[in-house]
Amino acid sequence: MPYLLYKALSLFIMPLGIAFLALIAAIILLMAHRRKSCIAMLLFLVSWLWLWSTPWWSNCMRRSLESRYTWKPASQYQPADAIVSLGGGIRGSAGIAFPQFDLNYAADRELFAAQLYHAGKSKMVIVSGGWDPQTGSDIAGIAQKQFLVMLGVPPEAVRIEGYSRNTVDNANEVMRMMNPVKGKSILLVTSALHMPRACRLFSRTGLKVIPAPTDFEVLKPPFSLNLFLPDAGALETSTRAAHEIAGLWAARIGIQ
Numbered sequence: 001m002p003y004l005l006y007k008a009l010s011l012f013i014m015p016l017g018i019a020f021l022a023l024i025a026a027i028i029l030l031m032a033h034r035r036k037s038c039i040a041m042l043l044f045l046v047s048w049l050w051l052w053s054t055p056w057w058s059n060c061m062r063r064s065l066e067s068r069y070t071w072k073p074a075s076q077y078q079p080a081d082a083i084v085s086l087g088g089g090i091r092g093s094a095g096i097a098f099p100q101f102d103l104n105y106a107a108d109r110e111l112f113a114a115q116l117y118h119a120g121k122s123k124m125v126i127v128s129g130g131w132d133p134q135t136g137s138d139i140a141g142i143a144q145k146q147f148l149v150m151l152g153v154p155p156e157a158v159r160i161e162g163y164s165r166n167t168v169d170n171a172n173e174v175m176r177m178m179n180p181v182k183g184k185s186i187l188l189v190t191s192a193l194h195m196p197r198a199c200r201l202f203s204r205t206g207l208k209v210i211p212a213p214t215d216f217e218v219l220k221p222p223f224s225l226n227l228f229l230p231d232a233g234a235l236e237t238s239t240r241a242a243h244e245i246a247g248l249w250a251a252r253i254g255i256q
Contacts, residue, residue: 013246015052015239019045052238053230055221061241062218066192069213074112074119080185080210083122084174085113086198087129087164088191089215090143101143106191108215110144113189114151116212121187125153126177128161128170167194167201167247175205182206191215193241197248 011017022045029038051057089107113125127144141162148158161177164170178184185208190198192213202209217237221227 014242015048015235019049022048049235050230052242053232053235054228055231055234056227058234058238058241059218059221059227061238061245062193065196065241065244066213066216066218069192069195069211071192071213071216074115074121074212077116077119077121077187077212078210079121080187080208081122082124082126082174082178082184083113083116083187083189083212084126084128084170084202085109085144085148086167086170086188086190086194087127087140087144088194090140090147101140101146103147105217106215107147109189109191110147111151112212112214114148114153116187116189117148117153117157123157125158126161126174126186127158128174129164167198170198171201171205174202175207178207184208185210187212189214191217193217193244197244197251200248200251 012021022041026038026041026045029035029041086109089104089109091102091104110127113127116122117125125148127141127148129141139162141160145155145158145160149155159177161170161173164173174186175181178186186202187210188195188198188202189212192215195211195213199209199211
């Protein structure tokens with residue numbers, strides 16, 4: 001499926017997308033003088049947004065993905081032909097306008113990739129992703145390499161794959177870089193939330209994939225009524241989980 005079409009369609013199966021469709025339906029019902037149906041649709045809209053905005057639901061959604069893999073220290077992994085760190089943890093550099101790279105919540109990916117390198121698990125680190133649709137550059141990939149060098153990884157050990165726009169591209173481009181792939185193995189480093197989808201897509205390339213999850217987000221919090229109160233941050237994190245689940249199903253049925 002073309003990249004832009006997939007991105008457009010995916011918007012409408014996300015929580016806010018479905019809420020928007022419900023609002024449109026409520027307006028249509030109101031214009032058709034179907035007042036009871038309109039009220040029912042609005043009640044669904046409010047309940048839907050409430051559910052996806054609660055920390056409790058966000059934790060449930062994310063835990064369902066993160067619990068598929070367990071964390072272990074870098075020293076416990078087996079060696080591989082390459083360490084592959086997926087992009088997303090660094091916004092990148094924009095020259096004079098933005099002279100320093102910007103780390104976000106997923107920067108654990110680069111940190112753990114560096115730990116695996118220093119533990120002697122591979123002599124090569126591939127940073128995959130970071131294609132900027134506006135400039136057509138691998139600007140974030142360059143920033144990833146800079147960060148790894150700051151963490152003590154030699155520059156000559158880091159290879160940049162900067163053409164990917166999504167996880168499908170990540171897998172295909174890494175496969176191209178490691179051609180021939182027969183018998184080759186990779187330590188796949190990405191966020192635990194993203195690992196189920198990433199592992200499925202990379203496994204289709206013929207590479208031997210060793211999942212190395214990091215950036216675990218969910219801890220079991222003590223019970224509190226606050227877990228059931230709407231929170232903007234919870235809406236963002238539950239939406240990210242929904243995106244991963246939708247992408248995982250798309251990979252399973254071959255859309256991705």
